[in-house]
Amino acid sequence: MADLFDTGATPTAPSPRNRPLADRLRPAALDQVIGQAHILGPDGPLGAMLAANSLSSLIFWGPPGVGKTTIARLLADATDLHFVQISAIFTGVPDLKKVFEAARIRAGNGQGTLLFVDEIHRFNKAQQDGFLPHMEDGTILLVGATTENPSFELNAALLSRAQVLVLERLDHDDLERLAGRAEAELGKPLSLTPSARERLIEMADGDGRALLNLVEQVAAWTVDAPLDPQALGARLMRRASKYDKSGEEHYNLISALHKSVRGSDPDAALYWYARMLTGGEDPRFLARRLTRMAVEDIGLADPQAQTVCLHAWETYERLGSPEGELALAQAVIYLALAPKSNAGYVAYKAAMRSARETGSTPPPMHIRNAPTKLMKEQGYGAGYAYDHDAEDAFSGQNYFPDDMPRAEFYAPVERGFERDLKKRLDWFTRQRATREGQT
Incomplete structure (x- = not known):
């Protein structure tokens, strides 16, 4: 998991050089975490919880490589809770039962448990419901991590018992600080021109873990002179953008x-x-x-x-x-x-709403279809004015149901072609009023 350090952090003990750089840069305290000041600062939700010594169950929502696992581990250290980490991808119901039982025994011995569940959205509804009683009786303090929107992926019951905290992708300054911390740990600067260094940070795309992996690769190269962006690009593939076509x-x-x-x-x-x-x-x-x-x-x-x-x-x-x-x-x-107008869209929605409200109200008799003699005798089609025979090809008759007031759904805007349509609509409105006044 990504371990995001402040450049001023001092490792507590020498690290074996064969350990991955990300592991060697594991923070020892929350104030060494790079980024996420909006939740970790004194005025942030976690800062306030820790100051009040009142940590509640949490859901960390954010992209990969921004410190979700690291912060959870450090929260356990800060609150003297036993840290247990599981992944929803590899954990089934029998495994969960063992975790809950161990936490119950631990609680009986006076030791609380912070259960960190990575990819918590991978659990189905029944599995998510299984956490609830253990959260409610204090057996576990749940910290879940997800890259997916909790509103869509987590049960309402689980969300009601946990506070959702949004972790943000690391910005340029965060990644620059992380790169500087990595160079200090490696004992040498990266052999890159300033523009190539910018390209490297850009390649990480806000992911601290990705940056440390890239730094480790670059540091292992033997080069005669600092690499420029073109040379760096030839040696490193740009990481794929974060994009889920269904997420x-x-x-x-x-x-x-x-x-x-x-x-x-x-x-x-x-x-x-x-x-x-x-x-x-x-x-x-x-x-x-x-x-x-x-x-x-x-x-x-x-x-x-x-x-x-x-x-x-x-x-x-x-x-x-x-x-x-x-x-x-x-x-x-x-x-x-193009000129913009949603007048047609609004008119359609309004007409649909009116159609639902008026139910099966029939058309007025004069515009009903009269294909048979009986229907004509009943008055179907009687009094219909054929518009092509009227002055200006406009009769001005009423086409709404008899017991329905005239509605105005379409209100064209004074933009683009609708400007002309508005002129036409206004003309028909005036003509209709004139014809109605003559009857």
Whole structure:
């Protein structure tokens, strides 16, 4: 597991040189942890709990390599609790029973247990429920770690008994401090130019464990002169971006893309589009979502937007990757720069809501279908005014149910093509009022 040190930390004892660098840099106290000041500081939730000597069960939610395991271990040390670590991936129900029984015996002897469960979201509902009685009677203090959104992956009962703390990816300064601490432990600086050092930190992508692994590789090389970014890139592969096509990151990035388009920012929209592609997203999913943006957020302000998306989608299907992805990128740009209107979307939702509320209210008699003599005798279709025969091809008749007040669902905006549609709608509204006043 990642061990994130402050550059000012002093190892308590010499470490054998054959141990991994991450293990050699294991913090001895919480104040040596790099990053996560928002939860560990005096005003943070953990800082406040420790100051009050009142630690509760916790769920650590954050990306890999930010110190979840390390902080849990140090919390046990700070509170004199026995630390037990398990992984949901490798632990079954029999193993859990043994863990709980050992904790119960320990409690009987006056020793509390901090049970750290890595990847806790991997446990199913029944297994998660199994923790509850042992949390409630104080047998264990649970600290779970997850990279997935607890709201989606953990039971409400478990969440109600634990406080969720969000751990953040390490920023540039955090990683720079960690690299400096690693160089101090190694006893030599990394043989990198300043720009190559920046590239190395960038490659870690906010993951402290990944950075230490990269530092260890670079430190083992024998080079005649400091490596520049190109030489570093030739020797090291950039780590893959964190992206789960079915997980929260998928929804975060598509949300960022959609909102960038809605916000008329083509550069940001292209960035998130590229992020999803480099993460392995299916371009067909993106094509579908772009078409949805054209329908929902642009609509009749630029009816051509839908056509652009459908043509880009078809182009991708014909060309495939990577050439077809350019067509989708151009659709992203077009959508971002198109005039925006959700008037059609709002009108549709309002009409659906009204349809549900009015149930099976029939149409007025004059616009009902009258295919038989009996139906005509019953008044079906009687009084219908054929609009093409009326002045300006507009009769102004009522087409809503007789007992339903006239509704106004569609309110076009003064942007793009909808500006013209608004003029038409206003004209029809005035004509309808005139015709009604004449009857």
